[in-house]
Amino acid sequence: MESAEAPQISGVRSGSSGTCAAEIAESLRFEEEIQSLIVHPNFEASNGSSFTALLGLSGNQAAELLHEHGLTAAASSPAGAAEMWRLRLGGDRAAGELRLPLGCSPTFPSDAAIVESAARFSVFASEESPTSSSGGGISPRLKVEQLDPDSPPSVPVLPSPKTKRSPAKRKGTCEKSKARGTAKKIKRTEEKKDPTKATATEEDTADEKLPYVHVRARRGQATDSHSLAERARREKINARMKLLQELVPGCSKVGNFLNHSRDLMITGTALVLDEIINHVQSLQRQVEFLSMRLAAVNPCIDLSFLDHILSTQCEPGAGAANGREALAWNPAPWSPDSAIAGEDVRRLLLPRQYQVWHLDLLGPQQSSMAWERDATPHHNALPFPGTGTGTSLFGYDSTNSGNEGPPAMRHSCLFQSGPIGPLTM
Amino acid sequence: MQLTSSFKLNFLKQMLLGFQLSAVSSNNMSFHERKKAIKLSADAAIAFARGRTRWSQGLITNLSKNEKNKDVLKGLLGREYDELSKPCCNSWKIPRSKKILRRCLRMSSTRKMAGRAQHDVGKSILAKTLAKKRIQVLKKLVPGGESMDGFSLLDETLDYAMSLKAQVDGMRCILRTSEALNFK
Numbered sequence: 001m002e003s004a005e006a007p008q009i010s011g012v013r014s015g016s017s018g019t020c021a022a023e024i025a026e027s028l029r030f031e032e033e034i035q036s037l038i039v040h041p042n043f044e045a046s047n048g049s050s051f052t053a054l055l056g057l058s059g060n061q062a063a064e065l066l067h068e069h070g071l072t073a074a075a076s077s078p079a080g081a082a083e084m085w086r087l088r089l090g091g092d093r094a095a096g097e098l099r100l101p102l103g104c105s106p107t108f109p110s111d112a113a114i115v116e117s118a119a120r121f122s123v124f125a126s127e128e129s130p131t132s133s134s135g136g137g138i139s140p141r142l143k144v145e146q147l148d149p150d151s152p153p154s155v156p157v158l159p160s161p162k163t164k165r166s167p168a169k170r171k172g173t174c175e176k177s178k179a180r181g182t183a184k185k186i187k188r189t190e191e192k193k194d195p196t197k198a199t200a201t202e203e204d205t206a207d208e209k210l211p212y213v214h215v216r217a218r219r220g221q222a223t224d225s226h227s228l229a230e231r232a233r234r235e236k237i238n239a240r241m242k243l244l245q246e247l248v249p250g251c252s253k254v255g256n257f258l259n260h261s262r263d264l265m266i267t268g269t270a271l272v273l274d275e276i277i278n279h280v281q282s283l284q285r286q287v288e289f290l291s292m293r294l295a296a297v298n299p300c301i302d303l304s305f306l307d308h309i310l311s312t313q314c315e316p317g318a319g320a321a322n323g324r325e326a327l328a329w330n331p332a333p334w335s336p337d338s339a340i341a342g343e344d345v346r347r348l349l350l351p352r353q354y355q356v357w358h359l360d361l362l363g364p365q366q367s368s369m370a371w372e373r374d375a376t377p378h379h380n381a382l383p384f385p386g387t388g389t390g391t392s393l394f395g396y397d398s399t400n401s402g403n404e405g406p407p408a409m410r411h412s413c414l415f416q417s418g419p420i421g422p423l424t425m
Numbered sequence: 426m427q428l429t430s431s432f433k434l435n436f437l438k439q440m441l442l443g444f445q446l447s448a449v450s451s452n453n454m455s456f457h458e459r460k461k462a463i464k465l466s467a468d469a470a471i472a473f474a475r476g477r478t479r480w481s482q483g484l485i486t487n488l489s490k491n492e493k494n495k496d497v498l499k500g501l502l503g504r505e506y507d508e509l510s511k512p513c514c515n516s517w518k519i520p521r522s523k524k525i526l527r528r529c530l531r532m533s534s535t536r537k538m539a540g541r542a543q544h545d546v547g548k549s550i551l552a553k554t555l556a557k558k559r560i561q562v563l564k565k566l567v568p569g570g571e572s573m574d575g576f577s578l579l580d581e582t583l584d585y586a587m588s589l590k591a592q593v594d595g596m597r598c599i600l601r602t603s604e605a606l607n608f609k
Contacts, residue, residue: 240579270552273559276582280566283589290596291467295460297603 428591432474437595439470446500465494471592479577480585483569523574 443466448454454462468488472481488494535546563578564570567585570578 236576240576240583243583270555270559273556273563276586277559277562277566280563280582280586280589283586283593284566286593287467287589287596288464290593290600291464292460294463294596294600294603295456297600297607 435474
């Protein structure tokens, strides 16, 4: 089936730039493709339809993308991808206004669908990779969305190489979404490389605002401003639903059909909303539960070690001393501004990109290393925090020297008596 | 919003500060009080670390409703407290005007839809009801959600869900480390 498709697509691809060959030559790395797709400002190439123009991607590139993955990916769900794409775009256009740029076969409705799917694929990468649901989510999702009765030539879905994607590439995704022309404003900052915290991407795209969405009138539908506005609303909602769908694990299996049929779309929406609600509720419950457990751990909670840990996030070495000075916070004279040495520590820590969540990996040697580097004069008697608890809180010894390893970690003084300047957060 | 390490660090620090402020480590708190204080610190920390979003404002507002929490909150958030705790002023007016709009729209659209097949209308009504119910539930879940319309609600939900995840991760981390250290 792929071979049957190839000529079609190659025909399609004739219009695309010559980079496609180079891309194919590369290993299946989604990010590069997306980047190259972004680079092509091919808005004019698309037909005059406003939506597709906005969507930016010409069909060629989308098809080329498709084909590329078709070549290299295992035939996981042959019909799924094309159908999904057809759906995506097709729903709205089903009534006959579908115009594909440059003689794409109708089975590559391309623009919206492919762009979205491509965006989603990258999003998936960064997304909850631990969750297996999203892992299998792409293919099943594509299968599920197979509503179109006529089966277009199959294009294997790329088994999204999520693990290969780096956060840096998410930037490409976002830019691509921008190129998509829904004019979403993309706020991005650099992210840390932790793959488990990968829910970030949806947020990026979710942060994008849709100032306006061009909507084509469906054949046979009213074209007055009200229904157009309605449809625009629906499209906005759908876009967000998709993002939410990716965020919530397990949700991708629930088809959220873009207007393939209205009722299906809406029930799909309802199901997605259900999933989201469940997810948020479960997260809230987890917070409750964890706070309960933390309360149980108390009063043994030894906040000193926590501060120590925060300070050891600084690179041991030159930074450490400064970091610890910065962290020197004297809780007793509590002024609102001295909230935390947040500013300084942040400045110090940000470039390091430490993974905070692996605190328990902080072995004894790390702590002792950190302490060793630190000048012992720092470990003086601490003025004690006005929390009113005695030693249980900050079990420190003024015998400081903290070079003994884990016990020292607990007992070393973390708080220094330096005054804290007003720190802005 | 991105789950940056700085965000998480901020959250952690704020939360620890909150613990100190509310003196959770003291022995004179009951279990429940302690749990509430911890939760308060965690919520305030996440709202603070997130910055100014609708849900964070809503969260702080909800937390501030309890008088006792206000001092802790003020101390924790500092000057951010004032900014965060004033919600969008006309937030209640927005849903009302939207309802009016929607009613007009609905009337005009039902008139148009009268020509269509009956089952179509039925289906769409059913579907809309389903979606509406869930949106209502979602509004209750997300802090400050009542005053948001559909789109922003979804946006905020996304944001909120991410922050919740960060919160859960952070708390779990703290818990793990403290437990590990306690056993030594």
